[in-house]
Amino acid sequence: MPSCPRCQTPVQTVAIQCPHCGLLLKAHGHPGIPLHQTLGSQYLCADCAYHADDSCTFPQRPQATTCTLYQSVGISEVETSGWSKTGPKGPSHSWTPRLILRRYGVWISLVLLLGISFFIALSSQ
Numbered sequence: 001m002p003s004c005p006r007c008q009t010p011v012q013t014v015a016i017q018c019p020h021c022g023l024l025l026k027a028h029g030h031p032g033i034p035l036h037q038t039l040g041s042q043y044l045c046a047d048c049a050y051h052a053d054d055s056c057t058f059p060q061r062p063q064a065t066t067c068t069l070y071q072s073v074g075i076s077e078v079e080t081s082g083w084s085k086t087g088p089k090g091p092s093h094s095w096t097p098r099l100i101l102r103r104y105g106v107w108i109s110l111v112l113l114l115g116i117s118f119f120i121a122l123s124s125q
């Protein structure tokens with residue numbers, strides 16, 4: 001059973017919030033979205049693969065203290081919550097749907113919009 005990174009109280013894996021100190025452990029109130037966070041003075045981005053490959057477009061970069069997409073590159077030991085330690089280590093260059101959407105979401109949306117527009121134009125004739 002994991003423990004709260006702040007008060008070390010044992011908490012359930014699906015716990016959204018620490019029942020003892022109230023620290024948020026999951027993002028958006030969803031047990032499936034881990035909330036990575038630093039409890040020290042360093043920022044998460046300093047050790048994040050998306051910062052290293054310059055693919056992050058989050059406004060909180062490079063000074064994020066909480067983040068749902070943090071991926072450790074293991075360059076330095078950033079003090080993070082226990083939740084991030086369960087994530088994959090090393091830079092992630094695999095084409096996951098989330099990464100594809102982050103990088104090409106605008107273009108995918110435009111192509112879909114154009115396709116729907118053509119479909120509507122053709123079907124109305």
Ligand code: SF4
Binds near residue numbers: 048050066068
């Ligand atoms: S994904 Fe989060 S932790 Fe990583 S660089 Fe972007 S804001 Fe920083």
Ligand SMILES: [Zn+2]
Binds near residue numbers: 004009020021
């Ligand atoms: Zn706690």
